[in-house]
Amino acid sequence: MSKMMKAAVQEAPNKLVVKEVPVPEINDNEVLIKVKYTGICGTDHSIYSGKYSAEFLPMIPGHEFSGIVEEVGGNAEGIKKGDRVTADINMSCGHCFYCLRGQKLMCSEFTQLGIHTNGSYAEYVKVPWGQVHILPDSLSMLRGAYIEPLSCVIHSAKAAGIEMASSVAIIGSGLGIPYALLAQHLGATKVILIARNKQKLEMAHEMGVDHVVSVHDVDDPVAHVKEMTEGRGADTVVEMVGTSATYETAWKMVRPGGTLASFGITAPDDAMELKPFDVVLGERKIVGSTAGVGQDWPDAIQFMASGRIDPGRLFSKVVPLENLEKALDELKNDPLLTKVFVSPEVSEEEILNK
Numbered sequence: 472m473s474k475m476m477k478a479a480v481q482e483a484p485n486k487l488v489v490k491e492v493p494v495p496e497i498n499d500n501e502v503l504i505k506v507k508y509t510g511i512c513g514t515d516h517s518i519y520s521g522k523y524s525a526e527f528l529p530m531i532p533g534h535e536f537s538g539i540v541e542e543v544g545g546n547a548e549g550i551k552k553g554d555r556v557t558a559d560i561n562m563s564c565g566h567c568f569y570c571l572r573g574q575k576l577m578c579s580e581f582t583q584l585g586i587h588t589n590g591s592y593a594e595y596v597k598v599p600w601g602q603v604h605i606l607p608d609s610l611s612m613l614r615g616a617y618i619e620p621l622s623c624v625i626h627s628a629k630a631a632g633i634e635m636a637s638s639v640a641i642i643g644s645g646l647g648i649p650y651a652l653l654a655q656h657l658g659a660t661k662v663i664l665i666a667r668n669k670q671k672l673e674m675a676h677e678m679g680v681d682h683v684v685s686v687h688d689v690d691d692p693v694a695h696v697k698e699m700t701e702g703r704g705a706d707t708v709v710e711m712v713g714t715s716a717t718y719e720t721a722w723k724m725v726r727p728g729g730t731l732a733s734f735g736i737t738a739p740d741d742a743m744e745l746k747p748f749d750v751v752l753g754e755r756k757i758v759g760s761t762a763g764v765g766q767d768w769p770d771a772i773q774f775m776a777s778g779r780i781d782p783g784r785l786f787s788k789v790v791p792l793e794n795l796e797k798a799l800d801e802l803k804n805d806p807l808l809t810k811v812f813v814s815p816e817v818s819e820e821e822i823l824n825k
């Protein structure tokens with residue numbers, strides 16, 4: 472009989488059940504990881520409610536994780552039992568039109584661990600060995616579980632081409648905080664973080680984000696950004712909320728010749744108003760980005776291991792696997808919660824930062 476483990480299985484929309492399932496069996500090209508922490512992400516809310524990935528259920532969600540290598544397939548190189556690791560969740564065929572161009576996110580066989588295939592809300596998760604990244608000793612296991620979201624931010628910042636001494640306006644306070652810190656490290660000298668949640672904005676300011684703006688305090692955020700940029704608008708504007716309204720606001724903040732970096736995921740049929748005139752004569756650009764891939768992962772590791780970006784202040788608490796559903800609910804309703812981690816190794820909630 473196969474070895475069993477505890478896992479949170481999304482059996483149907485709004486039906487998340489913690490139960491015993493078989494430990495994944497690995498082949499020669501895979502590695503089995505004993506999960507330490509998994510960060511709860513907005514995507515998990517979408518999977519829970521059935522907005523996203525419903526066709527892949529039943530499935531174990533969870534895609535922002537760290538853990539310890541338990542078992543290594545015969546073909547794996549440079550990885551051994553006991554290594555502290557995280558893993559790139561993005562898998563593709565490796566040889567199609569898109570994969571050959573380094574655009575694996577568009578591959579027709581593209582899948583993400585914990586979104587399309589079984590993830591890390593479990594005691595064990597298996598991944599292809601080539602996706603594994605070893606964590607430096609200076610990086611805590613909690614921070615190891617934050618590499619996936621930071622890699623997404625890095626991917627977007629690269630696509631946006633943030634320049635030194637430039638201005639960057641960011642709408643949204645979730646991943647907007649590490650994005651703002653990253654933009655400052657890349658050399659942007661005027662970084663403006665705009666959001667609703669005052670507590671998170673205060674936290675962002677404490678963490679070193681230069682300018683934070685609450686939408687409750689300004690009549691017109693577009694006019695405010697223009698005021699701060701000599702009337703032009705920002706060189707780069709990043710939309711991280713994912714609604715038509717915030718996309719339209721973000722677009723109005725882009726200076727002529729500037730770039731809108733699109734990060735927030737809208738519903739598939741949401742639309743925004745955009746005047747081609749502003750694109751043609753304003754030479755404005757829109758760049759999309761969906762996930763961190765390839766080098767974005769080692770880059771995220773370096774930013775955190777060096778201490779350049781320390782998300783620790785955002786870490787609210789660790790909860791047992793059994794409390795995942797409760798934590799999903801709390802995250803929707805408690806504005807003071809930022810990052811919550813799930814661990815199969817704890818039996819009680821551990822508060823990290825108040």
Ligand SMILES: [Zn+2]
Nearest residue numbers: 512513514535
């Ligand atoms: Zn995520």
Ligand SMILES: [Zn+2]
Nearest residue numbers: 564567570578
């Ligand atoms: Zn492909």
